[in-house]
Amino acid sequence: MTIVQLFFFFFRISAVTFGGGIVILGMVKLGIADRQDISEGEFSDMVSLAASVPGPLAVSIAWLLGRHYRGLKGSMAAVAGAVLPPFVIILILSPIILKYSGTQEVQGFFKGVLAGTGAIITMVVFDNVRSTLSCGWWNIVPFVVVIALIGVFGINPLLSMLAAFLVQLMREKLVLR
Amino acid sequence: MKVLLELVFSFSQIAAGAFGGGLSTLPLIEYQLVKATGWLTPSQFSQVLALSQVTPGPIAINAATFVGFQRAGIPGSIVSTLSIVIVPVLILCGALCLLKKLEAEKSRKFKDMLRPIVGGLLTLSLISPLTVTAQNGVKAMAMLILGVLLIRKCKFFKNYPPLLLVIYGIIGAVIFS
Structure with missing residues (x-):
């Protein structure tokens, strides 16, 4: 794919995909299924990495696929394509919503x-x-730790996630040797 | 200028913890925008959530564009959205540098460890829509319960959830006004 193609590939998908996340991955997978210049294994490695880092999946998969085809410029074009549709739509809607958010119809809609x-x-x-x-029975421990720290004690979610992850690491080191 | 920096600071934290994509990011967004900064009331937060569900794109980007605009106009929406994009991209680039090649086994293990943490965040993401809907009255709660049944039993809505939301929005605009 050329840089322009990368931009429009993600622009098209992003403009019609609601909620983001896993749905985006499915659409990207469909879109490249018939291409010879990327293998299924290469793509599943990208999905695996995209899912292991924080941030919207649409952004990370666009960055990786862009990089695969055209390096840094490809990454930037693909991410721009993925981000522009939601950005522009919300930018157009924001002033309208802020202006009419007091009306009963808009509040009812929401x-x-x-x-x-x-x-x-x-x-x-x-x-x-x-x-x-x-x-696995153990999964209930980090699950409860996160809910308790954020939901009950109101601690910053980033710190709470870190604490739960440390619990996971400790188990890894101490119990599963 | 100060407002813009505050936006960058808040949305960078949201992006840095946005593992699992989509709904599991909600507790982080809620913490930053409602609790830590007071930029949104709980009911405004639920409106941002509803808005993000009927517009394309990841929730974090939708929220960034909208709240950025509300706080500081177009410059605010640009820096907020860029924060959501740049932080994950930097982390992704860091990961690509560290891992000369993607080790499937390690990546799988990391994701397994994250899984119950993401599950906890997902569970927490239920609190806001449930409490606000309960406050919106019996009719709203009835719609919610009916919605669960519709998604469970009706293949059509299961495959196209945004359609259910648009129909619900129109019904809401009629019955709540």
Whole structure:
């Protein structure tokens, strides 16, 4: 892919993908499935790395795929393509929402969307927690540590995550030798 | 200028902890924007969450663009969005330098250790939409419960959740005003 192609490849996907995350990865995978210039193994290595670093998956996978094709310039073009659609859309909507956020219709709209979002998150959490906790009894420890530190004690989530990760490391060192 | 630096500081922290992508980032966004800075009230935060669900793109980028605009206009939305992008890219570049080649085994282990932590964050992401929806009244709660059933039983909504949200938004604009 050329630099321009990289930009529009991610621009197209990003403009129509809601919620980001795993859906983006699926769309990117579909988009490169028929290409000869990248193998399935190379792509799954990218997905693996993208999922191991923080930040939106769309950004990290765009950076890695751009790098694969055109180095640093490719990365920048791909990330720009991924970020511009949501950025522009929110930028256009922001003044409108701020102006009309007091009206009953806009507030009602958000109340409705939020109820639906609550339903979606409930399903996601249910499936995720069930599979996470069922793949080993120990998983409940860091799970509870994170919820307690952030939810009960109100500690900065970054520090809480670090604490839970240290718990994981300690177990790795002490118990699983 | 001070406002812009504050935006960079807050959104960089969100980006640095945004493991797992998408919904699991919500507790970090909520902590930074509601608790640490007071930029949003809990109800405004739930509106930002709802907005991010009916617009394309990752939640963190949607929130950055909107809150950046609200705090400091277009320059604010640009620096906030860039913070969400640049921090992960720097971490990714650091990871690429450290790992001469991606060791699948280590990456898998790291992700396994992160998994229950991300699960905890996901669970925490439920609190805001559930409490705000409960405050929005019986009708909103009924919509939420119906939504869970619709996503579970109806393949159509399961495959296209944003569609459910748009329909819910329109219903909300009608019944809550």
